[in-house]
Amino acid sequence: MLNYRQLHYFWVVARTGSIVRACEQLSLTAQTISGQISLLEQTLGVDLFQRVGRQLELTEAGRLALPYAEQMFQLGNELETVLRSRPDEQQILFRIGVADVVPKSIVYRLIAPTMELSEPVRITCREDKLERLLADLAIQRLDMVVSDSPMPPHLDIRGYSQKLGECGISFFATEEVAQRLHPDFPQALNDAPLLIPGQDTVVRGRLMRWFAEQKLRPRIIGEFDDSALMKAFGQSGSGVFVAPSVIADEVQAQYGVRLIGQTDAVTESFYAITVERKVRHPGVVAITEGARNKLFSE
Incomplete structure (x- = not known):
């Protein structure tokens, strides 16, 4: 032993x-x-x-x-x-796994409602690839996994996916880059330097299909699994980048960039994956209710 x-x-x-x-x-x-x-x-x-x-x-x-x-x-x-905590000080442990392709701003806004619970909650967040997180969820090392896709059908793991919400995609660029683009959207994206999510993201395939449908040929100059790194390159003036429309105002304020345009023809979805069909954990309940009633309803 x-x-x-x-x-x-x-x-x-x-x-x-x-x-x-x-x-x-x-x-x-x-x-x-x-x-x-x-x-x-x-x-x-x-x-x-x-x-x-x-x-x-x-x-x-x-x-x-x-x-x-x-x-x-x-x-x-x-x-x-x-x-060791006294009964009146005991915290509810809430272990969250976050798929590494989910934008950090979205993750924060999803988890924020747990801070307002009447019961004291202690949150631990772990970021990793989705399949590794689901393996830990299966053996109850995690209470919930946040992902941009539902439970993959090919995995032999019991889990239930709850759709938290979806939104369209917005395109951003610095003022200097924006001034070099065509004034009309989506024509502004034709031959534009573009930073896009990596191959592991669901939205990547949807974006490429939309470009083909619109007969647009942007110049892809960077692919990023980490959305924060993609925004940092966009902030430096490297090219146009994308983000979920639900955080468009936040992206403009934080990165000092301009909204080029947005489309609802390309959507990004977010899911809470748990091992229980009927959610009981107060943290999971707070996240699902906050997402559906506030974050994705605005």
């Missing part, structure tokens, strides 16, 4: 980068820590560290083990915090 004290020593050494610093943090001798990690390696049948010159580096097995150890001790800290 795995010895969690030995695993903890491994985790601290990996995080601090050396046994010396781990000794300072744990108030233990180097011999104790080294000996316990050696016993852990014997139990697992793999080396977790290797010497490279005078440096101690993780092996491939160590790099594989580290994120598991981090999750285990993070959950342990959360458990301790919850159990």
Whole structure:
């Protein structure tokens, strides 16, 4: 059976980068820590560290083990915090997974209603690829996953998708870039330098089909899975970029750009995925109600 004290020593050494610093943090001798990690390696049948010159580096097995150890001790800290709280101070733990293709501004506005709940809520957010998040949802490491697509049918994972809402797409550019474009929309996009969402996003395919239908041929100069990075390039004047119309005012104010035009022929949708068909978690309820009654109804 795995010895969690030995695993903890491994985790601290990996995080601090050396046994010396781990000794300072744990108030233990180097011999104790080294000996316990050696016993852990014997139990697992793999080396977790290797010497490279005078440096101690993780092996491939160590790099594989580290994120598991981090999750285990993070959950342990959360458990301790919850159990040590007095009954009238206990928080509702709300673990949210966010698909990395969902714009951060949308994520914030979706989650914001949980801050207004009468019960104290402690939120943890983790961003990752959708399939990895759904795997954690299946084993109840997460309470909900926010995505731009519903539960993929090919995954052998039980889950239920609730559509939070959808909106059209808006196009933005700096004043300097905008002045070089055709004054009419969508003709303004023809031969325009364009920054678009990456291949993993649902909206990417819809945009390309719309361009073909409108007989538009923008010059695609950048593709981004991270919408914030795409906006940063757009803010620098690299080209026209897109964002959900529901946050158009926010994008203009935050990035100092101009709205070129917008279309409802291309829509972007957002979903809450849970393992329960009937939602009970107050955080999930707050998000779904806030999205449907306010964010996507405006």
